[in-house]
Amino acid sequence: MKLVFGLEADSRVYPDFPGPGPGVLDEEVVGPRGLVGLLEIQLGLSGPTKSEAVRIAAYAAKLHMALAERKTAFFAASFSRDPWATAERLLHWRDNLVLAGWAGTAIGTPRADELAAAETAGNPLPLGFADRLVAVQHALATKPTLRLTEIEVIELPSSLPPHINELFKALTACGVTLNQRPVGQVAATGNDLARVSKFLKEATIDPVVGDGSFMVVQADTALMAAEAVAEWLAAGSEADLNDTVVLAPDGDTALLDGALLARGLPALGQSASSPWRGALQVLPLAFATIWKPFNPKPLLDLLLLPKPPIGFGAARTLAYALSKEPGIGGKAWKTAWERIEARQVEKEAAKGHADAEARAAKKLKRWQQWTTVGQYDRHEGIPAEAAKAIASRVSQWAFATNSTKNDPLLLSVAAAATALVDAITVIGRESLPALLLERMIEQVLAEGAENPNHIAQSGGLRCIRHPAALWGTAKRVIWWNFTGPGERVRPPSEPWSKDELAMLEKAGCRLASSADIARQVSAAYVNAAFRTSECLLLIRPSLSGSDETTSHPLAHQLMPILKASEHREIWQAEQLLASTATKLSNRNLGRQLSPPASLPKSRKAWTLPAAAIAKVKEREESPTGLENLVNCQMRWLLANVLGLSAGRFAEIPDTDQLLGNLAHEIASHVFKPGNVPDKDKMRADVARIFDELVDAIAAPLNQPEHAGELIRARVHVPSSLAHLADYLRSKGLEVVGTELPRAADLGDLKIAGRLDMLVKNPEGVLGVIDLKWSHSARRRLTEITDGRAIQLAAYGTIADASTAGTADGAYYLLNQRRLIGQEGGLVSEEEVEVDKDLSQTWLDLIATWKSWRDEAIAGNAIAGGIEGAPEPPASIGIPADEKPCKYCDYTSLCRVSTKGS
Numbered sequence: 001m002k003l004v005f006g007l008e009a010d011s012r013v014y015p016d017f018p019g020p021g022p023g024v025l026d027e028e029v030v031g032p033r034g035l036v037g038l039l040e041i042q043l044g045l046s047g048p049t050k051s052e053a054v055r056i057a058a059y060a061a062k063l064h065m066a067l068a069e070r071k072t073a074f075f076a077a078s079f080s081r082d083p084w085a086t087a088e089r090l091l092h093w094r095d096n097l098v099l100a101g102w103a104g105t106a107i108g109t110p111r112a113d114e115l116a117a118a119e120t121a122g123n124p125l126p127l128g129f130a131d132r133l134v135a136v137q138h139a140l141a142t143k144p145t146l147r148l149t150e151i152e153v154i155e156l157p158s159s160l161p162p163h164i165n166e167l168f169k170a171l172t173a174c175g176v177t178l179n180q181r182p183v184g185q186v187a188a189t190g191n192d193l194a195r196v197s198k199f200l201k202e203a204t205i206d207p208v209v210g211d212g213s214f215m216v217v218q219a220d221t222a223l224m225a226a227e228a229v230a231e232w233l234a235a236g237s238e239a240d241l242n243d244t245v246v247l248a249p250d251g252d253t254a255l256l257d258g259a260l261l262a263r264g265l266p267a268l269g270q271s272a273s274s275p276w277r278g279a280l281q282v283l284p285l286a287f288a289t290i291w292k293p294f295n296p297k298p299l300l301d302l303l304l305l306p307k308p309p310i311g312f313g314a315a316r317t318l319a320y321a322l323s324k325e326p327g328i329g330g331k332a333w334k335t336a337w338e339r340i341e342a343r344q345v346e347k348e349a350a351k352g353h354a355d356a357e358a359r360a361a362k363k364l365k366r367w368q369q370w371t372t373v374g375q376y377d378r379h380e381g382i383p384a385e386a387a388k389a390i391a392s393r394v395s396q397w398a399f400a401t402n403s404t405k406n407d408p409l410l411l412s413v414a415a416a417a418t419a420l421v422d423a424i425t426v427i428g429r430e431s432l433p434a435l436l437l438e439r440m441i442e443q444v445l446a447e448g449a450e451n452p453n454h455i456a457q458s459g460g461l462r463c464i465r466h467p468a469a470l471w472g473t474a475k476r477v478i479w480w481n482f483t484g485p486g487e488r489v490r491p492p493s494e495p496w497s498k499d500e501l502a503m504l505e506k507a508g509c510r511l512a513s514s515a516d517i518a519r520q521v522s523a524a525y526v527n528a529a530f531r532t533s534e535c536l537l538l539i540r541p542s543l544s545g546s547d548e549t550t551s552h553p554l555a556h557q558l559m560p561i562l563k564a565s566e567h568r569e570i571w572q573a574e575q576l577l578a579s580t581a582t583k584l585s586n587r588n589l590g591r592q593l594s595p596p597a598s599l600p601k602s603r604k605a606w607t608l609p610a611a612a613i614a615k616v617k618e619r620e621e622s623p624t625g626l627e628n629l630v631n632c633q634m635r636w637l638l639a640n641v642l643g644l645s646a647g648r649f650a651e652i653p654d655t656d657q658l659l660g661n662l663a664h665e666i667a668s669h670v671f672k673p674g675n676v677p678d679k680d681k682m683r684a685d686v687a688r689i690f691d692e693l694v695d696a697i698a699a700p701l702n703q704p705e706h707a708g709e710l711i712r713a714r715v716h717v718p719s720s721l722a723h724l725a726d727y728l729r730s731k732g733l734e735v736v737g738t739e740l741p742r743a744a745d746l747g748d749l750k751i752a753g754r755l756d757m758l759v760k761n762p763e764g765v766l767g768v769i770d771l772k773w774s775h776s777a778r779r780r781l782t783e784i785t786d787g788r789a790i791q792l793a794a795y796g797t798i799a800d801a802s803t804a805g806t807a808d809g810a811y812y813l814l815n816q817r818r819l820i821g822q823e824g825g826l827v828s829e830e831e832v833e834v835d836k837d838l839s840q841t842w843l844d845l846i847a848t849w850k851s852w853r854d855e856a857i858a859g860n861a862i863a864g865g866i867e868g869a870p871e872p873p874a875s876i877g878i879p880a881d882e883k884p885c886k887y888c889d890y891t892s893l894c895r896v897s898t899k900g901s
Contacts (some may be wrong), residue, residue, distance in 0.1 A: 001147045003038075004029040004181070004545045006154035007164075008468035008524065011175070012244050015472040016462070018152075032164060036133050041617040042146050043139045050126035050422070051415075053443040053742040058125050059094070060087035065121040066114070073114045089478065090115065091128075096492035098130040099163040100509045107507040133163060135392040140170040150177045154471045159523050162510050181663045187473045187533040192569060199561045200526045208565040212585040215537050216555075216562075219573035222255055222481070222541040229539060230259035231476060234749025235587040241265070241460030243475040247528060249872035250481055253452060253753045259653075260461075268463040269456025270711045274449035278306045279409040280449060282442050283394050283417055286370065290382060290390070293432055293702030294374030294695065296326040302370070304650060307410075310367040310399045316650075318371065323650035325697035326663065328373055331697070340364065369393060374695075378434035384424050387432055407451045416444040468524035475534040482538040484550035486525075487524070491517045501671055510618035525554040535585050546891035596814075602895035606861040615641050616856045618744075620750040623794035626845060628788060631884040633852045634863040638890045641856075644891040655709050662754065662774030663814045665693050665719050667771060668738040670721060671757060676729050679722035682694040685717040700851065720814045724769075727829050731769070734743070742798040749849060755795050757812075761829060767827035768795045768809035768818070777818055778819075780811045782823055787836035788878060790845055792821075797842050806839045842867060863894035 006020050012696030018027045031036065040046040040692070050058075060083050067076055079086040095117055098104070106113040119125075127135070132460035149173070157165055168178055186197040192208035199205055208214060213621075219225035240795040246253065248270055257267040284304065288298035302308065308315035312633050340366055349354035370393075376382040393418035402410035409885075423440050424432065432440075456463075464470060470477065490760065492510040493501055501511065529536055542549060562569070575582045582589045596832075616637075625640035638644045653661065670677075670685040677685065694710070696700055701710045728735075736758040743752035770792060772780060781788040792809035799807040810821030810828050820839050823827030834843070851873035855862065861871055864887035885896050 001038075002027045002150045002152070003148065004152045004154065005035060006468060007160070007520070008032060008466040008472065008738040009154070010034050011466070011468045011469065012462075012464045014462050014464050014474060026879040031336075032133075033129060035167075036136055038148070039090055039136045039140075039146075039769050040132065041145060042148065043136060045132070045135055045139060051419040051444065052128075052446070053419045053423045054129055054426055056084065056088050056091055056443060057427035057440070058123065060084060060093040060285050060565050061121045061426060061428045062118045062125065063087055064463055069121075070114060070117055072822065073117075075112050082435065082439070084436050084443070087441075088443070090118075093495055094119070095130040096511060097504070098339050099161070099511055100492065100504070100511045101162070101166070102507070103286070104510040105505050107509075109503045111496075112500065118839050130163075131166065137167060137170050140167075140174055143174050146171075146176065147173055152179045152181050154468070155520075155523065156179050156180070156656065159520050161512055161516075161520075162533065165563045167711055174210040176642065183470070185530065187531055190848065191534075193529065193532060193534070194535050196561060197526075197529045198557065200529055200557065205564050208437050208561070208569050210565075210569060212583075213535050214569055215535075215585050216482075217537055217539045217584070218570060218571045220540070220715055222545075222578075223578075224573045225481075225541040226256045229256060229480070229537070229591075230263050230265065231576060231589045231591075232266055232537070232584050232587055233260065234588050235261040238274070238460065240476075244461055245469060245470060245474045245477050246461060246463045247470070247477060247479045248317035248463055248465060248481065249467075253480065254451070254598065256480060257454070266459025266461055266606060267332040267455070267751070268461060269454055270463050270465070271293065271454040273450050273583070275445040276451050279398070279407075279413050279449065279714075280398070280416070280445055280730065281305060282307075282309055282413060283391070283420070283445065286394055286439075287387075287437060287441060288392055289371075289373040290375050291378050292374050294328065294478070294699050295703055296322055296328075296699050299371065300650060300652060301375060307401065309370050309394070311340075311363075312387055313343065315699070321799060323652065326652050326825040327694070327696040327699040328827065329397055330693075330696040335366075337364070340367075344435050361374055374699075381431035381433040382763060383431050383762070384429055387437060388421050388424050391417045391424070395421070399808075400615075407842040409449050411446075421442045435602075436460050458786070460537065466524065467528040470531045471526055473531050473533050475530040475532070476537075477528055477535070478537045479528060480537060480539050481544075482540045482552050482555070483544065484552050484555075486553040487521050489517050489521060522553075522557075526559075533664060537585060544658050555751060576702050600895055602866050604863055604866045606863070608637070608856060608859045609860050610640065612637070613857055613859060615852060621849070622751065623753045623791040624857070626751075626849060627790045629852055630788075630845070630848055631880045632864045633855065633886055634861055634865075635890055636852070637856065637861050638656055644893075655701070655706060656773060656775070658701055659709065659717075660691060660700070660771075660814070661774055662713065664771055665692065665697055666717060667721055667724075667757065669693070671725070671735045673735050673737050675734050675816035676725050678729065679726040680724040682722045683718045686721055690714060690717070717814070720817050723817045724812055724819065728759060731761070731827075733761055733827070736760055742801070744798040746803045746846075749846065751798055752793060752869075753795060753798060755799065756800055761826060765826060766799050766807040767825070768792065768799050768807055769812050769827055770809065771814060772794060773814045775815065777813050777816050777820065780813065781820060781832060784811070784820060784832045785833060785834055787841045787844070788869060789838060790842060790878070793838045793841040793845055796838050806842045809838055841878070847875050847877035863896065865891070865896045866894060 002018070004027075005014065006029065008031060009029050010033045013029045015595060017024045017029060028034070038047070047281035050700045063075065063079055063086070063847055064083070065086065067073055067079065067823055075090060077087055097115070098113070106116045106611065111190060125131075144756045151168070151171065153168070172178055186194055187203065188194040190213050191213040193213040195208050196214045217225065217228055219228060233645050248256075248258070248268070248791040250272055251270055252272040253268040253270040257269065261267055282302065285298050285302040285307070288295070289302065300319055302323070303315040313574055317336045318333075321332040325332040327333070341360060342364055344360035345356050348359045398410045398414035402414070420440060423444065424759065472599060482593070491514045497512065504511065538555070539547070540552070540555070567574055571584055576589060578592060580591055617725055619641060622640070628639055666686055669689055670682060700706060701713065738757050740758055741752070741753045745751070747780055755768055756771045759769065761769050776781070784792075789809070792811070794804060796809045798805040808821065808826040808828070809827060812817050813818045819827065819829035820832055821830070822834045823831045825831065855873060862872070864872070864880050865888070885891050
């Protein structure tokens with residue numbers, strides 16, 4: 001067996017394999033991990049490996065035991081505050097020491113000796129790469145016979161870490177031949193690229209002449225950079241794609257691939273690993289919901305995942321309920337589960353199962369485990385067994401969902417959850433505080449997963465992620481995203497003092513220094529230039545998203561020769577937008593000028609199709625819908641008739657809406673039909689149910705960031721409802737009901753709504769109280785004064801369908817404790833002088849509704865907010881607001897937002 005070895009050859013390399021043919025037998029390109037893995041197989045040392053999370057957990061357990069003997073160890077204070085992060089850092093130190101030759105024994109320096117004490121404490125540490133390499137070296141000391149006969153090394157011995165050189169010595173002693181692949185030899189000759197390569201090798205400046213073999217492509221944005229690269233590749237032949245390598249250091253070519261596919265070129269299909277991909281979030285979200293106080297946001301996120309852990313329809317039903325009443329146990333939540341249960345029973349019965357209810361109940365019980373929330377205190381933690389049960393549930397769900405699909409994301413979830421179970425077992429704690437558990441979850445998800453939908457396509461282009469992965473000669477290299485800060489490698493010697501390093505070296509442990517690492521990184525950078533023969537393009541966008549990029553370290557190194565060359569080798573990608581013919585690196589890039597497309601113009605009037613007219617004829621109105629109709633017929637048609645929404649399916653309400661919902665719900669509980677309790681009993685009743693209802697429908701208020709609002713609500717809501725109760729008692733009014741559904745059939749107009757509170761006097765005269773939570777009373781005062789209290793007029797009309805006329809109504813502003821209504825009204829504590837009473841407002845509203853409805857039935861829709869819109873019908877009783885578009889979600893449809901374009 002023959003190998004080619006490179007420090008960065010454990011991932012994608014170019015060429016793909018040794019030799020000039022289409023394939024190769026018994027030869028391979030490997031990096032350090034690949035080499036150790038092959039040797040383990042040949043030496044009989046291979047076996048299952050543990051995840052890094054399990055190793056950190058095991059080391060945390062060893063450190064905990066070591067501290068029992070050495071309470072003043074240097075890591076004691078940090079370990080007590082954050083055991084996981086401390087164990088992770090110290091394990092990294094320990095592995096670097098083992099790689100450098102440390103035997104795990106005391107050497108006479110305090111910190112290393114305390115790590116040596118941890119080495120012998122507790123159970124053996126699962127093997128990491130350093131331990132595996134040491135085990136291979138020990139096995140090679142016996143000079144076994146190997147199938148491996150020859151290794152060709154890409155880097156110079158001076159650029160290799162000490163542990164690799166030691167491994168090579170052991171292999172040489174076993175009869176393996178080591179050959180040095182030529183390094184630093186300039187592939188290009190007689191062109192600008194050769195001049196640049198010579199400068200990087202010898203620091204000799206020979207100004208470039210602009211022959212296109214070396215170019216820096218600058219662009220304002222990454223999108224424009226991708227356009228330039230794709231255009232340049234498309235300008236060449238299909239044969240030119242062969243032996244063309246794209247170097248993508250961040251491992252993500254999604255943006256570039258979009259530009260390539262648009263020109264019929266093959267996608268590179270490289271995707272950066274991320275822990276934030278859809279299914280991977282099931283694990284952290286499953287744990288984020290268990291802490292007190294319950295935060296509904298993680299549960300909502302869990303339910304809205306593309307692949308939620310419960311049935312898709314059930315998840316969306318619960319998400320909608322949670323967005324209406326963010327809490328567990330409220331009416332919306334209970335109703336959602338009742339609907340889910342009914343649907344499941346129906347589905348099971350449709351399959352012909354006689355025990356449909358039992359089957360549905362079993363599935364619901366499994367689903368409800370995912371919504372068992374707010375159980376554990378963050379500081380006291382969750383019992384280890386309970387945490388393992390949740391992780392196991394996630395793993396089982398991932399395996400069951402994956403089935404035979406071989407979905408890489410689901411397999412990653414299952415592996416992460418299984419690793420978390422192992423880590424919890426190994427760390428050996430009875431309970432896990434939230435911080436520790438969150439650290440463990442971050443670790444098992446650290447590797448993340450690539451985008452499974454981003455797939456490479458067959459073609460001549462090749463892609464690598466590291467400049468040192470280019471081990472052969474390529475004709476053309478495109479260094480994509482050539483920006484800083486470059487590779488950041490923390491040297492193993494960093495945490496140790498000079499005295500400690502001296503003691504370690506005396507004990508046979510030599511750690512690579514910062515200078516060693518800098519030489520290794522620098523050699524990798526210049527390698528890309530040395531191994532390119534025809535053309536090197538360095539692609540640098542000025543912006544990455546909204547962030548300004550920095551220069552790559554190699555760009556700083558090239559600065560002297562760039563300055564001496566009058567920048568003839570720098571090309572601006574935006575030239576493509578300004579000219580039909582440009583030239584980049586000896587390729588003509590031709591583009592056709594497209595005429596600019598005009599934005600859609602705002603439209604003042606639209607013609608309705610027959611289907612929309614039919615909906616207008618058959619619809620039942622609501623007080624809110626009538627308010628929309630008065631302000632803009634177009635808004636009423638879009639929102640209430642056609643049911644278009646702004647696209648926000650489910651989201652947690654803001655604080656004001658939560659407080660308003662909470663006050664409404666509390667009022668519906670404490671104002672029972674009949675006589676109104678006195679203010680002291682009202683305060684007591686509110687205080688008794690306040691916390692229960694917060695948990696049920698307004699759980700976000702329990703979060704620390706809303707502590708101020710919650711404290712204010714605890715004082716304000718009881719006082720506000722007590723004030724209302726006191727007033728109602730003083731007027732001799734009793735409660736008919738709260739949250740009462742009411743409807744009326746008035747011929748062509750059918751209207752339905754829900755009354756916040758309905759009261760009556762001893763003579764049976766009704767009054768409507770509409771509860772509002774707002775920062776200011778001005779809007780409601782203006783509505784009553786101007787005769788525009790549309791909701792009050794509508795609620796008053798449907799309050800008692802058996803009688804004609806409009807019942808009196810008033811707004812109770814909970815935040816201001818003000819009950820405002822028209823002058824002389826039954827329920828008006830604060831009387832407002834009005835231009836017209838609620839009865840007249842209703843008559844005007846009926847006229848307005850009929851006029852706009854007739855227009856709609858005639859097929860006419862008018863966007864009233866656009867300047868120059870047709871005049872409203874003459875029979876309009878209530879004109880629109882002066883600024884009807886201020887709070888409208890539909891301005892992008894009628895194009896009022898592009899007025900004048």
